Amino acid sequence: xxxxxRVDVVTPESVIWSxxxxxVSARTTEGDIGILADHEPTMAALxxxxxxxxxxxxxxxxxxxxxxxxxxxxxxxxxxDRAEIAEGDLEEARRLAAALRxxxxxxx
Amino acid sequence: xxxxxxxxxxxxxxxxESTMKITRAMELIATARIGKAxxxxxxxxxxxxxxxxxxxxxxAASGGLTHPLFxxxxxxxxxxxxxxxxxxLAGAYNGSxxxxxxxxxxxxxxxxxxxRLYVVGKKALTYFRYRRYQIEHSWLGVTxxxxxxxxxxxxxxxxxxxxxxxxxGVEVYTTRYVSALTQVPERYRLLPITPPEAEEEATPVGYTxxxxxxxxxxxxxxxxxxxxxxxxxxxASASEHAARRRAMKAATENAEELTRILTRExxxxxQAEITTEISEIVGGAEALARG
Numbered sequence: 001x002x003x004x005x006r007v008d009v010v011t012p013e014s015v016i017w018s019x020x021x022x023x024v025s026a027r028t029t030e031g032d033i034g035i036l037a038d039h040e041p042t043m044a045a046l047x048x049x050x051x052x053x054x055x056x057x058x059x060x061x062x063x064x065x066x067x068x069x070x071x072x073x074x075x076x077x078x079x080x081d082r083a084e085i086a087e088g089d090l091e092e093a094r095r096l097a098a099a100l101r102x103x104x105x106x107x108x
Numbered sequence: 109x110x111x112x113x114x115x116x117x118x119x120x121x122x123x124x125e126s127t128m129k130i131t132r133a134m135e136l137i138a139t140a141r142i143g144k145a146x147x148x149x150x151x152x153x154x155x156x157x158x159x160x161x162x163x164x165x166x167x168a169a170s171g172g173l174t175h176p177l178f179x180x181x182x183x184x185x186x187x188x189x190x191x192x193x194x195x196x197l198a199g200a201y202n203g204s205x206x207x208x209x210x211x212x213x214x215x216x217x218x219x220x221x222x223x224r225l226y227v228v229g230k231k232a233l234t235y236f237r238y239r240r241y242q243i244e245h246s247w248l249g250v251t252x253x254x255x256x257x258x259x260x261x262x263x264x265x266x267x268x269x270x271x272x273x274x275x276x277g278v279e280v281y282t283t284r285y286v287s288a289l290t291q292v293p294e295r296y297r298l299l300p301i302t303p304p305e306a307e308e309e310a311t312p313v314g315y316t317x318x319x320x321x322x323x324x325x326x327x328x329x330x331x332x333x334x335x336x337x338x339x340x341x342x343x344a345s346a347s348e349h350a351a352r353r354r355a356m357k358a359a360t361e362n363a364e365e366l367t368r369i370l371t372r373e374x375x376x377x378x379q380a381e382i383t384t385e386i387s388e389i390v391g392g393a394e395a396l397a398r399g
Contacts, residue, residue: 010158012256012335014151030318043166044318045327068328070162077158081331 003037005074007053009062010090011083017062023054024076026069033069035076043070047102050093061086063096064105111381117374121367128363131356134197138191138353142288145253145346149285152342156335157186163332164304166325169315175302175322176271177329185222187266187275188213189298191282191346192229193251199358201351202231202284205293209281212295214239224275228262228341244269251345259338263298267333270299282340283347289354291347296340320383 002022009017027049033042046067047060053060060091067080086093149245192202192208209232222292227246236243245265250258266392268351278299284292 008158010155012152012155012259012338013148015154028318033318040316041165041169041314042163042316042318043169043321043324045324053311067331068162068324070158070165072165077162079155079162079331081156 004056005037005076007055007076007078009051009053009064009078010079011076011080016083016085017053017060019053019055019057021053021055021076024051026051026064026078028069028073029106035071037074039071039074040060041073042069044069046078048097050090051078051083051099052090061088061090061093063093063098063100065097065100111377114374114377114381117370117377121370121374124363124366124370125230128360128367131359131363133358135353135356138349138356141280141349142346145349146285146288147343149339149342149346152335152339155188156332156339159328159332159335160304163325165315165327166321166328167303167347169321175325175329177299178303181276183221183276185224186216187224187269187278187299188216189226189228189262189266189278189280189282190232191280191344192227192231193344194230194233194248195252196231197355198348198352199355201291201348201355202229202235204285205281205304206232206235208293208295209387210236212279212281224269227261228344242263250341250349254338254341254345256334256338259341260334262329262341263337266337267330273303275299280337280340282344285350288350291350296336298333298336301332336342369379 002070004020004049006017007017007021008015020051022037024034027047028044029047030044033044046064046069048065049063051062051064051081053062062083062085063081063101064078064080066082067078070077070079082104084096188209190206191207196202213223213225224244225236225241226244227236228248229251230248233243233246233248247258247262250262266275266278270278277297278297280296282294282296284294286292315321
């Protein structure tokens with residue numbers, strides 16, 4: 001089994017997902033990023049897109065809109081403006097992310 | 109046939125009882141809402157805590173922070189935001205925070221600093237307007253169930269005022285929710301942002317920044333303000349519901365006590381009436397017997 005690390009997906013309203021993962025992929029403003037255990041400390045700005053978390057208990061996908069990603073001491077924190085766990089695959093997560101972006105645009 | 113006195117007491121009992129029904133209903137509603145408001149406060153904490161941690165880490169990594177939002181300017185004009193509720197019937201909740209804010213506003217003015225006033229909630233609005241304070245901006249209808257968008261809206265206006273130099277600092281007067289029994293009015297310095305203290309054992313970490321640290325801070329700090337503002341609104345809302353429950357509980361208990369006293373008075377009046385009637389009858393019978 002691959003080495004795991006801790007992941008928290010946090011929005012201003014609540015922690016929407018928290019647990020152990022073997023791999024995380026997300027979209028930053030600079031491009032897609034794939035994270036395995038013992039990744040170097042990183043700070044990145046998140047774009048709108050899907051996040052995939054591969055954990056020992058299966059895969060979780062979520063749509064997110066904006067925010068930050070911090071990798072520090074084998075802890076990955078996604079501080080997102082908006083995020084929602086997708087019920088289906090990556091496609092579903094991408095659709096959710098697009099919907100979140102639209103909701104954000106409507107509010108401002 | 110009841111006497112006028114008895115009728116009056118009974119009418120008062122009825123009116124006290126109907127007031128009691130209202131206060132009890134409000135107490136129950138407030139009780140139900142405290143739980144929810146409290147849960148929202150707890151759920152919002154990780155975000156601001158993580159945010160603080162990230163800022164601290166950036167500081168440690170880049171060897172100190174420089175950003176316009178950290179710069180302490182000479183306070184020529186202070187922005188003051190007062191957070192109250194839209195509705196009353198919440199005991200001393202609004203009064204205490206308004207008193208604290210006004211005290212500091214007066215202090216600022218005495219020290220020769222100008223004050224620009226912003227208010228959340230109808231209570232602060234009417235209070236300060238009545239006293240002829242100029243109010244720059246007011247937000248109504250947000251404190252009952254604050255949303256993140258509310259927090260962001262307020263934070264953005266204050267940030268604009270600060271960035272454009274209309275104020276040199278922003279203080280927020282709001283109520284911190286300690287427990288269901290204790291809520292404390294407090295002053296919080298929103299702007300300039302006080303950089304979090306570095307952890308003692310923090311060793312500079314070689315972060316990879318995507319994009320640059322400056323750009324990350326540019327995006328991060330406004331979010332941090334929004335998150336803090338949202339957190340304060342949530343705490344104020346939980347405090348409001350807790351204060352209202354306490355006030356309504358006291359009102360219900362007072363009404364119960366009053367009903368007890370009035371019932372006793374009504375019984376006495378009724379007894380007195382019966383006694384008078386009996387003595388009239390007895391008196392009449394005796395007069396007949398004698399005749």
